[in-house]
Amino acid sequence: MGTSKQYKKTYPISWDQLHRDSKALAWRLVELKNIRGLIAITRGGLVPAAVIARELEIHRIETICISSYAWKDRKGEAQILKGFDGDGDGWLLIDDLVDTGRTAQIAKEMVPKAHFATIYAKPAGRPLVDTFITEVSQDTWILFPWDTESQFVQPIVNNQT
Secondary structure, X not given: OOOOOOOOEEEEOOHHHHHHHHHHHHHHHOOOOOOXXXXXXXXXXXXXXXXXXXXXXXXXXXXXXXXXXHHHOOOOOEEEEEOOOOOOOOEEEXXXXXXXXXXXXXXXXXXXXXXXXXXXXXXXXXXXXXXXXXXXXXXXXXXXXXXXXXXXXXXXXXXXX
């Protein structure tokens, strides 16, 4: 989980920022020709996929469901819950983030001809992505809006006592 020693920084993302970044990704993908549909990698890719599908007028949406257990101390183990028929030719493969590249590698092996796009990319997984918006350091934990809730935060001055 995000409390691991490997993460030294956090990068909180609001719903507004996620929407803006998803729309920015759509702008980068608009030049692609003959898009047959969109494949969202669940669950993180669902929200950006919805925004991108709207912006690019894509109505054919599929999912690849991969359950990664790294956060449950079962590092590296992943289970494919739902695949995709075909090699991905003409399809966009969308996820919120490429981190270590484990999930991305599995998805790319399933649909090797799909154009893989993520909003955020970390250095370890970056080579697997065709298009992305923002690169963050490997030691950054991204706090997505679906993983957080609003709460009171002490002012900086009160934290220094």
